[in-house]
Amino acid sequence: HLPEISHVEVEPKRGRFHNELTRFRYQVTLRVGDQRLTSEDLSWVDWRKDRWELMELRRRLIENKPETLALTNVANARLGEGLDPEDLYRLADSLPYQVHLSWARHGKEGSFDVIFTQRSETRFQFPFDLDAVKPLNDYVNHPLSAKQARQAGPQLRNFLKSLLPEHMVPASFVILDELPLLPNGKLDRRALPAPEAVRPDLPQAFVAPRAGVQQSLAGIWSDLLGLPQVGIHDNFFDLGGHSLLTTQLISRVRELFKVELPLRQVFQQPTIAALAIAIEQEQNNGTRSEIPKIVRVDREARRLARPVRSLQ
Secondary structure: OOOOEEEEEEEEOOOOOOOHHHHHOEEEEEEEOOOOOEOOOOOEEEHHHHOOOHHHHHHHHHHHOOOEEEEEEEOEHHHOOOEOHHHHHHHHHOOOOEEEEEOOOOOOOOOEEEEEEOOOOOOEOOOOOHHHOOOHHHHOOOOOHHHHHHHHHHHHHHHHHOOOOHHHOOOOOOOOOOOOEOOOOOEOHHHOOOOOOOOOOOOOOOOOOOOOHHHHHHHHHHHHHOOOOOOOOOOOOOOOOOHHHHHHHHHHHHHHHOEOOOHHHHHHOOOHHHHHHHHHHHHHHOOEOOOOOOOOOOHHHHHHOOOOOOOO
């Protein structure tokens, strides 16, 4: 991508302890300018075929004294069985060798390439796959992308509310860099990610529900909206609620609290805090709704109860 960069080194982090830093992170050195690499062809040993342990590798370096020893496809012991990169660094420190590790080719499997050399000033070209070259944005992360995606959802919802009827406004939004496509150029629907069950970025701060009516009502909201948590001041419709879910909300309130709330009350007071007050007032007033019992009706009685039309 950038011709002025003459060489790139991708090395595993140094460290004895196995943690996120040493297992999954790496150090990159970009060398700029005319720093030539040796063009000699190295005899690469596939570690996964010979599987030299650390003691065997030490023995070969001490007894054979090769000027250069190159291993490829070395399994990473930090992610399973294999050799620990830190052991190789320390092995070189104890011998008249320098060691160079490269994690440029086998990142997914955790494997790496390694070169032991007695020539201190020589830089070798590690093998790499030209077909694996990706766009530059695939090599970096975007720390603000999650926050921006959470902010985009409410903004899109408010915009669509001004254009579409309420039942056509999507309940959730997923921000993608690009749409997954099939080889024929059509949308690959199976590759579309499912919406994350997270509370969107709302202007009001999150306030947890108190025990009692608020907590029970929050459980209903979480179940209907598919969210792990909701705040008592969160707007039901900003969280993805719509008229169909509002009907289910009223039904569950009636079933759980034995009170009858009009549908319009959710639109007028679309927060847990406001609805909890309304429910408590209804309970204090004693206006509990009586849910009719389901009574078994005989089939013959049902037939006789039908209206009979006289034929003229």
